[in-house]
Amino acid sequence: MSRVVIFERFGGPEQLLLRRTVEPRPGPGQARVRVTAIGLNPMDWMISSDAALAAAFGVSIPSGFAHDFAGVVDEIADTSLGFAAGDRVFGSVSSRAAADHLIIGPTDIVYRTPGGIPDDVASTLTVAGLTASAALSVIGVSSSDTVLIGGAAGGVGVFAVQLARLIGATVIGTAASTTAPFLRELGAEPISYGPDLANRISAMAGAHVSAATDLFGTETAHAALTLRVPHNRISAIAARSALPIGVLLTSARDAAPHAMDIITDAILAGQLRVPIAEKFPLDRIQDAVIAQAARHTHGKIVVTT
Ligand SMILES: NC(=O)c1ccc[n+]([C@@H]2O[C@H](COP(=O)([O-])OP(=O)(O)OC[C@H]3O[C@@H](n4cnc5c(N)ncnc54)[C@H](OP(=O)(O)O)[C@@H]3O)[C@@H](O)[C@H]2O)c1
Numbered sequence: 001m002s003r004v005v006i007f008e009r010f011g012g013p014e015q016l017l018l019r020r021t022v023e024p025r026p027g028p029g030q031a032r033v034r035v036t037a038i039g040l041n042p043m044d045w046m047i048s049s050d051a052a053l054a055a056a057f058g059v060s061i062p063s064g065f066a067h068d069f070a071g072v073v074d075e076i077a078d079t080s081l082g083f084a085a086g087d088r089v090f091g092s093v094s095s096r097a098a099a100d101h102l103i104i105g106p107t108d109i110v111y112r113t114p115g116g117i118p119d120d121v122a123s124t125l126t127v128a129g130l131t132a133s134a135a136l137s138v139i140g141v142s143s144s145d146t147v148l149i150g151g152a153a154g155g156v157g158v159f160a161v162q163l164a165r166l167i168g169a170t171v172i173g174t175a176a177s178t179t180a181p182f183l184r185e186l187g188a189e190p191i192s193y194g195p196d197l198a199n200r201i202s203a204m205a206g207a208h209v210s211a212a213t214d215l216f217g218t219e220t221a222h223a224a225l226t227l228r229v230p231h232n233r234i235s236a237i238a239a240r241s242a243l244p245i246g247v248l249l250t251s252a253r254d255a256a257p258h259a260m261d262i263i264t265d266a267i268l269a270g271q272l273r274v275p276i277a278e279k280f281p282l283d284r285i286q287d288a289v290i291a292q293a294a295r296h297t298h299g300k301i302v303v304t305t
Helices: 042-049 051-056 126-137 155-167 177-186 197-202 219-226 259-268 282-293
Strands: 002-007 017-021 031-039 068-076 088-092 101-104 109-112 146-150 170-175 189-192 211-214 234-236 276-281 300-304
Touching: 002 282, 017 282, 031 126, 042 051, 042 282, 068 101, 068 126, 088 126, 126 155, 126 234, 126 259, 146 155, 146 219, 155 170, 155 177, 155 259, 155 300, 170 177, 177 189, 189 197, 197 219, 211 219, 219 234, 276 282, 282 300
Parallel strands: 146 170, 146 211, 170 189, 211 234, 276 300
Antiparallel strands: 002 017, 031 068, 031 101, 031 300, 068 088, 088 109
């Protein structure tokens, strides 16, 4: 038997149901992964609670849940995918990662997990890591930049702060005042989000923001414009309809082809760490979603099977 999280109606975490089912079998061109860890992203529960957003992502009910996973290939139908039984893998699939077993095929994003990166960490890398990488690369962050990162302590933010620091940029990150020590440990100079952000940044000693990425809403994008950062040096990943015109909306799809190698190499070299805020077993998927939907996660939330 195998467990799978599904939702049959759109709504809150209470709509997420853990079902027992026969173990799925891979068809031609597919492989089966014994999932060990699922890295949650806000898009997971945004999709399961919003029919219109789900439709935009090609998801219809009944549906599986969650995108990012890590585990071990435990059955292959043939060798065409390039994986063998026993291979450790991680990646992202469309709204069906939360399960004991997952069928992967040629349209899914799947990487081999490097030795030295545990599955819980690997399960967090695809959406958040690639989105952070894209958010920095579309604005051309370099070592001469001071980059303002909005929502710097969240799942995407922890990657963005550390990747920008690896490039050599100076980082100012927004978070609640109580999150300041967490951001400092990551390498960012913290500043509280909220009213008068641009003026408060101007008052910071030596702060001259040259690029910005808004990982939460629009406040950071607006503050950057007030600070005279050019539109083409401001990126954003959320609140798309309310963004100032000219700000660069981006996503994981814009990440460079080698972006994941940079992330995993940095982890292996001890230059990038993934703070895992909390772990939940699969049968507590609703609690995991409640925790993440509160929007004050520092790093990533992981569900284990
Ligand atoms: N376009 C894409 O491809 C893409 C990909 C991934 C994510 N996203 C979107 O990007 C957003 C961020 O994703 P995520 O995974 O980083 O989310 P997350 O982990 O849920 O973000 C939580 C963080 O948001 C911070 N926060 C709360 N209120 C804030 C505010 N008013 N201003 C700034 N920061 C605030 C919190 O800091 P404190 O605890 O200090 O309050 C917390 O660290 C989500 O809307 C997600 O859907 C888009």
